[in-house]
Amino acid sequence: MKARVTVTLKSGILDPQGKAIEGALKSLGVDGVASVRQGKVFDIELSGSDKAKAEAALKDAADKLLANTVIENYRVEVLS
Amino acid sequence: MKSAVLVFPGINRERDMARALRLISGREPAMVWHAEASLPDGTDLVVVPGGFSYGDYLRCGAIAARAPVMDAVRAFAAQGGLVLGVCNGFQILCEAGLLPGVLMRNAQLKFICHDVHLRVERSDTPFTRGYNAGQVIRVPIAHGEGNYEADEETLKQLEGEGRVLYRYCSPDGVVDDASNINGAAHAIAGIVNDRGNVLGMMPHPENHVEDIMGCTDGRGLFAGLVAHLENAA
Numbered sequence: 001m002k003a004r005v006t007v008t009l010k011s012g013i014l015d016p017q018g019k020a021i022e023g024a025l026k027s028l029g030v031d032g033v034a035s036v037r038q039g040k041v042f043d044i045e046l047s048g049s050d051k052a053k054a055e056a057a058l059k060d061a062a063d064k065l066l067a068n069t070v071i072e073n074y075r076v077e078v079l080s
Numbered sequence: 081m082k083s084a085v086l087v088f089p090g091i092n093r094e095r096d097m098a099r100a101l102r103l104i105s106g107r108e109p110a111m112v113w114h115a116e117a118s119l120p121d122g123t124d125l126v127v128v129p130g131g132f133s134y135g136d137y138l139r140c141g142a143i144a145a146r147a148p149v150m151d152a153v154r155a156f157a158a159q160g161g162l163v164l165g166v167c168n169g170f171q172i173l174c175e176a177g178l179l180p181g182v183l184m185r186n187a188q189l190k191f192i193c194h195d196v197h198l199r200v201e202r203s204d205t206p207f208t209r210g211y212n213a214g215q216v217i218r219v220p221i222a223h224g225e226g227n228y229e230a231d232e233e234t235l236k237q238l239e240g241e242g243r244v245l246y247r248y249c250s251p252d253g254v255v256d257d258a259s260n261i262n263g264a265a266h267a268i269a270g271i272v273n274d275r276g277n278v279l280g281m282m283p284h285p286e287n288h289v290e291d292i293m294g295c296t297d298g299r300g301l302f303a304g305l306v307a308h309l310e311n312a313a
Contacts, residue, residue: 014229016185065146068139068175070182071229 001046001054002079007067008039042066046078054078081105081306083125086153088114088144091131091168093284100286101127104302114147119156124309126153130167130222130284140183140225141171150176162206162305163278167223170270170280179273179280180238181230183223187263191224195295196261198269198283199249201242205272207279208245210304216253217297219283221261226282228264228271238271246270246281 009015015037022036044061046054058076067074083101085094094111101109109127110120119126133144144150150172157163157178165173173179186192195218200211211217230238238244246269250259260267262282270281285298 014184014187016187016189020189065138065142068142068182070180070231071184 001049001051003044003046003054003058004077004079005042005044005058005062005066006039006075006077007042007062007072008074009037010071010073013071039072040066051078081124081309082107082120082122083109083127084112084119084123085109085127085129086112086114086149086169087129088131088133088147088172090133090135091129091144093130093167093286096284097127097129097166097286100289100298100302101125103289104299105306112149114144114149116149116152118152119149123156123161125162125164125305126156128153128163128165128169128172129286130169133168133172136168136225139171139175141168141173141175144168144172145175145177154178157273157275157278160275160277162309164207164305165278165280166284166286167221167226167282170282171225173278173280178278179271180234181228181265181271183225183282184227184229185225186223186227186261191222192226192261193222194220196221196269196283197249197251197253197259198246199253199255201245201247205245205276206305206308207270207272207301208304209308210300210302214253216249216251217285217300218251218288218295219285219298220287221283223262223282226262226264228268228282230265235265238268239266241274243272243274243276244268244270245272245279246283 062074288295288298
């Protein structure tokens with residue numbers, strides 16, 4: 001099974017990297033960029049075919065390591 | 081003082097730390113590999129040194145914080161044992177849940193490597209008894225992610241309980257935006273846990289302990305720990 005965990009900064013958390021990217025996009029003349037927040041994507045392959053079990057394992061992975069829940073939110077998707 | 085210095089892949093300040101500990105405590109510290117499940121018997125102080133554990137992959141300190149030896153450190157701290165984390169060590173202690181909050185990218189997005197001034201906020205703790213309250217010390221920093229942040233509630237608690245021990249300041253001890261080198265909340269350079277036995281700080285006191293270094297302001301931290309343990313014994 002293929003799965004994806006997306007980790008993003010919580011709203012209200014200062015994101016200097018996002019700000020720098022935003023500034024760079026604006027200086028490149030990319031139209032209509034209002035703001036940028038950056039984050040991380042983890043593409044994970046799982047053995048087995050139990051979707052519920054996979055979601056539980058990914059949630060466990062995100063809580064234990066992939067995200068720092070003090071400042072980050074995460075979203076778990078089992079893709080196939 | 082019997083100290084143990086943790087060693088993770090990618091850590092590079094452990095020998096500076098060991099040298100400072102040897103010099104000031106008069107005892108050779110034990111170097112403890114991250115895969116160990118226990119600390120040496122009779123350890124008085126655990127030090128998590130600076131560097132770039134696991135290449136700062138994922139988040140600074142995130143992977144090191146989950147190493148086997150950290151369970152032993154958690155148990156040691158729960159019994160009241162003294163733990164000092166410097167720089168990457170501070171990041172590791174936050175990621176391990178031993179200290180609240182998080183170290184974010186410096187507000188100016190730059191890696192900063194030079195001397196800073198710190199105001200010692202109180203002198204009645206094991207980590208500051210070598211100084212006077214209000215004293216200003218000069219120590220180096222070298223980090224890209226040292227911008228301490230925590231939610232409002234946590235910050236209020238840290239301030240209310242007097243748990244901010246070191247703050248960035250001007251050479252004459254004024255805490256202002258210009259001296260807050262990395263944009264940290266409340267100019268926080270170092271905090272302790274609720275029990276007061278775990279300190280995390282971004283600056284490197286171990287690099288200002290000998291005349292040849294041009295400054296010995298960092299000695300007080302280690303000398304204070306030695307005095308604290310001698311008094312307790």
